[in-house]
Amino acid sequence: MVDYQDANGHIFLAEDGVVCYNAFLINKQMMSSVNHDDFAHLKMPLVNVLSATSNFDDKNVIQKADIGNAYIGQLLWSGELIKIKAQRLNKEWYDEKEEDFWMEISMLSTLKHKNLASIVGFCDENDEKIIITRRETRGSLSNYLSDPMLLTWVRRLEICVALANALSYIHYDEPRDFSVIHRDICSATVLLNDNWEPKLSDFRLSMTIKASQRHHSFHVDHKVWNRVGYTDPTYLDTRSANHKSDMYSFGIVLFELLCGRKSVSDDQDNKYLAPVAITRYRYEKLNQIIDPGLLKQMDPQSFDIFAKTAYDCLNDELSQRPNIDEIVPRLEKALELARQNRAENNFEHLKIGLDVIKEATENFNDAHCIGSGGFGKVYKADLEHFDSSNSSSIEGVNKCDLPRKRSTVAIKRIHNQEGEEGFISEIETLTTCKHDNIISLLGFCYEGNGAMILVYEHASKGSLESYLGSSDRMTNLNWVQRLNICLDIARGLKYIHNNTNHGKQKMIHRDIKSDNILLGDNWKAKIADFGLSKFHPADQVASTIYTNRIAGTYMYLDPEYEKDGRLNKKSDIYSFGVVLLEILTGSLAYDSVYTKVNDKGIAPIARDHFEKGTIMEIVDHKIKEETDEHVFSLSKGPNKESLDIFLDIAFRCVAETQAQRPTIEVVIQELKKALNSQCRKCNNKP
Known part of the structure; x- marks a missing residue:
């Protein structure tokens, strides 16, 4: 082995014709060039760490090692209660390897990826060197x-x-x-x-x-x-x-x-x-x-x-x-x-052959197309599929042997191959969700040629978005119908937030918007499109998921989730609040009348009007006309009490912070009050 040295003092070692750099000197040089002041924003007082770990109580030890013990705790930092892991380093260890301490801090603070550990801060005080990271609750x-x-x-x-x-x-x-x-x-x-x-x-x-x-x-x-x-x-x-x-x-x-x-x-x-x-x-x-x-x-x-x-x-x-x-x-x-x-294998009974779907849609003829988007197209057709109406109550029977039936269905053909994860997620999710206000999955096609197709029950009146996008169609919906649609959506949300049958997990939809609300017979609303849904354990007290991968639709996106990656049920509540505002105004969240003022669309504009007491300026003109007549009926606009209750809960839903937003149970309670008030004033029962 022969040593070489370049003009910068780097040592090289040649062995069998392969040049190897002296890693220790290069690494040490790079670390020595790091200014510890660059990490000053991460430094936290020892008293905070002691409080978070109950003075390094033995009951909080989760790991023992030569370098020092690791403790769990909860730390209130920058107004947020964080579950932490505190690695308390032994003095004997860091006296010899202090550069390792700074290497960890440097790497964790510099490298930002959703699959890397997240640093909260560090403590370098009174001969204590402690690295604090977010605690990943399932451990290693x-x-x-x-x-x-x-x-x-x-x-x-x-x-x-x-x-x-x-x-x-x-x-x-x-x-x-x-x-x-x-x-x-x-x-x-x-x-x-x-x-x-x-x-x-x-x-x-x-x-x-x-x-x-x-x-x-x-x-x-x-x-x-x-x-x-x-x-x-x-x-x-x-x-x-x-x-x-x-x-x-x-x-x-x-x-x-x-x-x-x-x-x-x-x-x-x-x-x-x-x-x-x-x-x-x-x-x-x-x-x-x-x-x-x-x-x-x-x-x-x-x-x-x-x-x-x-x-x-x-x-x-x-x-x-x-x-x-x-x-x-x-x-x-x-x-x-x-x-x-x-x-x-798991959903064999739901498989529908590509040839069957092609025949039903006449090879995906545009004459059958009833909608399209970034994912692909949706077609309306008649075909035979698995009859799930009574299958859940039949024990010990192969579902493939159960009856099938023929009906009108919606066929969603996914063109975006990046949507494969969402495709499988939607199949798994919808087969576990059985609720009147959740769209039913009737079948799917997943073949080696890249075909990804989902077959749903057909919602006869289409999406809520198609009504909001048309003032003529929206006027067909009176105030009581609008309230009932809101209640249907809220009941569907309550089910997925609290009562899904997916083991011990509960769900966050992550893409509540008017385009994902489908309207069936009698204007019954059903939540659709679960491709972005996330699950969290039912027994987890803090149901917030932290992620760097923000997903959803911009105008409906929870600002706190968008900013900090904090995803929980209250993120769905915000999105639902935006839908409530759309129903109130009879217009879409991304209508240019809003986006030319604020790129976040309807929510910040409506919130500003509400705070100034000028909300009636953007309420659907049909509702205003009916309200101004002071004659209320089930086919006319809201009375003042009903409208006030609705406005209050809608704006609580679109509060800028998650902590200010109500639970879905409270939302349902208030929407029922608004409906009862309307029907009581009309001398009718809801």
């Missing part, structure tokens, strides 16, 4: 490896795809001028949130390198870390690390998820997973070491792709291991196949 991935019920095959694939995307971000994200080698990937450093989304944590051992040098190897003079069962043997032998070192560790995690066991076990004959998995793979006997409960969930195609990917990551030859950008599409394909297999 290592706790669930052997549970095929909680971690199903599809869920394991979803976790792997998310982790692969996180690794792609830290390895390759272009806007940054540096790249990151993690060096401690294992199932213990992967945390899971309430939604089973993974968060890669523990960046204290990371190496930062110049983006232009990301394909080089880096010699490590110090801190050669060996996480037994996970660390790349090539790295240990040569003391040279690069991104392929992370690929080895990631491959171990893939095999852990595939086999349903930890990398290191108590079985002395098969103590280490890596050599056992490699041998079994080569002899096509991997199934011998896979948990039986997990194995029966796997389809051959996704299994083959996944197993080959894990095996390739463990290749002895560094150059033969795939880069993360090669792994991501492989895992995405495995997930797509697994989801397709799950849909076909």
Whole structure:
């Protein structure tokens, strides 16, 4: 081995013709250039941390390690009560490795990705060094490896795809001028949130390198870390690390998820997973070491792709291991196949052949088209489908053997292939939701040629949006009808917020808008389009989900969710409030009369009118005409009391903060009052 030194003082080491940079010196130089004042906004007083952890009470310890114990707690910070994990470092440890403390802070505060741990702050006071991150309440991935019920095959694939995307971000994200080698990937450093989304944590051992040098190897003079069962043997032998070192560790995690066991076990004959998995793979006997409960969930195609990917990551030859950008599409394909297999097996009774749908729609003739959007088109047709009306009460009968019936249906053909996750989500969601105010899924088509089609019950009067977009059609809806539509939507929301039959989970719709409210016979309203829905555990007291991936429709989007990624039931309440305002004004949230004043549309404009006492200026002219007559009937406009009750609850729904908004139960209560008041004044019963 020969040493070289460039004009900048960087040391290089040449071995077998391969240039390796001295990683310790480069990493140390990069860290020394970091100004600790850059993190001043993250620094918090020790007294706050002591309060949050009850003075580091032993009952709050969730992890014991040589570097120091980790504690859970709740911290009130910037007006928000946050569940935290506080890593309290031992003085003996950070006296020697203070740069690791700052590396963790630097990485967590600089790297922003939905599948990376989120830093809350740090404490550097009175010989205490503490790193505070958001607590992911399900803990580490290592706790669930052997549970095929909680971690199903599809869920394991979803976790792997998310982790692969996180690794792609830290390895390759272009806007940054540096790249990151993690060096401690294992199932213990992967945390899971309430939604089973993974968060890669523990960046204290990371190496930062110049983006232009990301394909080089880096010699490590110090801190050669060996996480037994996970660390790349090539790295240990040569003391040279690069991104392929992370690929080895990631491959171990893939095999852990595939086999349903930890990398290191108590079985002395098969103590280490890596050599056992490699041998079994080569002899096509991997199934011998896979948990039986997990194995029966796997389809051959996704299994083959996944197993080959894990095996390739463990290749002895560094150059033969795939880069993360090669792994991501492989895992995405495995997930797509697994989801397709799950849909076909679990919902076989709902499958409708593409040929049947083509015949019903005359090969998707535009004459049958009743709507379109970014997703594709919706067609109206008559076809035969599974009769779900009495199936839920029949025990021990194969649903495929139950009667079918023919009726008029709505056929939603999805063109956007990125919508596959939402497609499967909608199938799974709607098969568990049975309520008069939720649209019924009657069937689907999911074929290898990319066809993604959902078949729903047909709502004879179309979407609420189509009425709001037409003043002539909207005048057909009198005040009592409008109130009943609002109550129908509210009852549907109450059901999905509190009473869904999806295990122990409850739902946030995430895309309540007038286009997703369908009107059937007698103007009964039904909530549709559950492709963006999110679930949270029923037993979770704080039902807020934090996400960097904001989804929904802009004019209806909860401002707090949009700004901070705080998603909960109150986000749906805001969106519903916007729909209430649309029904009140007889116009769409995104009408140019609003957007030319404020790009958020109707909500801020109406809120301003309400506060100034000028709300009647934007109320539907038909309602105003009827109200001004002071003659009230079921076919005319609202009386003052009914209108006042409605206005009050509508504007509480579109409050700017989630805490100010009512629950759906309160909304229903107030809408009933508005309806009762109207009918009482008209000497009629509701």
